[in-house]
Amino acid sequence: xxxxxxxxxxGFTTYMWLTWDTSRTRGQRGIRLHSKERLxxxxxxxxxxxxxxxxxxxxxxxxVFPRPEDIAExxxxxxxxxxxxxxxYRTEWEGAEQVRVAGRDFRRLVLGLTxxxxxxxxxxxxxxxxxxxxxxxxxxxxxxxQAVAAVQAAYGRSQDVLAGRLLPDLSQATVRPDAVDxxxxxxxxxxx
Numbered sequence: 001x002x003x004x005x006x007x008x009x010x011g012f013t014t015y016m017w018l019t020w021d022t023s024r025t026r027g028q029r030g031i032r033l034h035s036k037e038r039l040x041x042x043x044x045x046x047x048x049x050x051x052x053x054x055x056x057x058x059x060x061x062x063x064v065f066p067r068p069e070d071i072a073e074x075x076x077x078x079x080x081x082x083x084x085x086x087x088x089y090r091t092e093w094e095g096a097e098q099v100r101v102a103g104r105d106f107r108r109l110v111l112g113l114t115x116x117x118x119x120x121x122x123x124x125x126x127x128x129x130x131x132x133x134x135x136x137x138x139x140x141x142x143x144x145x146q147a148v149a150a151v152q153a154a155y156g157r158s159q160d161v162l163a164g165r166l167l168p169d170l171s172q173a174t175v176r177p178d179a180v181d182x183x184x185x186x187x188x189x190x191x192x
Contacts, residue, residue: 012107013037065096
């Protein structure tokens with residue numbers, strides 16, 4: 001089994017391969033069931049190398065997220081008898097919506113956005129939806145990096161969100177030494 005996501009150019013869509021090589025099938029060819037998020041299921045007859053596809057076509061599922069027992073039935077027929085069942089599977093799995101949400105939130109994380117499920121948690125912590133964000137930055141104590149991290153976190157674009165943390169941990173951040181008055185400094189020739 002292999003599960004992964006495509007590149008940015010292909011939309012970060014998730015996919016899964018269920019592969020049986022020639023040692024597990026009857027005959028001299030392997031079989032692969034391939035699920036593509038948004039497109040559905042396909043099957044392939046492969047050569048000795050499972051990357052060598054000899055035949056590729058649509059599997060008999062008429063939903064992107066069929067029930068696991070239906071997938072198992074199709075896989076068994078393909079592996080044991082090298083044929084598809086004479087049935088079209090139209091029942092969607094009851095966990096399909098959760099998979100769609102996980103795929104959407106995965107793409108949001110990869111793009112540096114807060115997952116929508118996590119935004120609900122943040123809204124609950126901040127007193128509910130539509131109340132906005134209040135941010136206080138102490139210019140005498142907070143570093144520039146701390147201020148930027150706080151703004152990024154407030155708008156859901158924090159690198160810490162990508163790392164799986166809700167907000168950056170600023171407890172170990174170093175505090176700037178005494179502020180320096182630059183009002184008498186010149187930015188240089190031609191500067192403003």
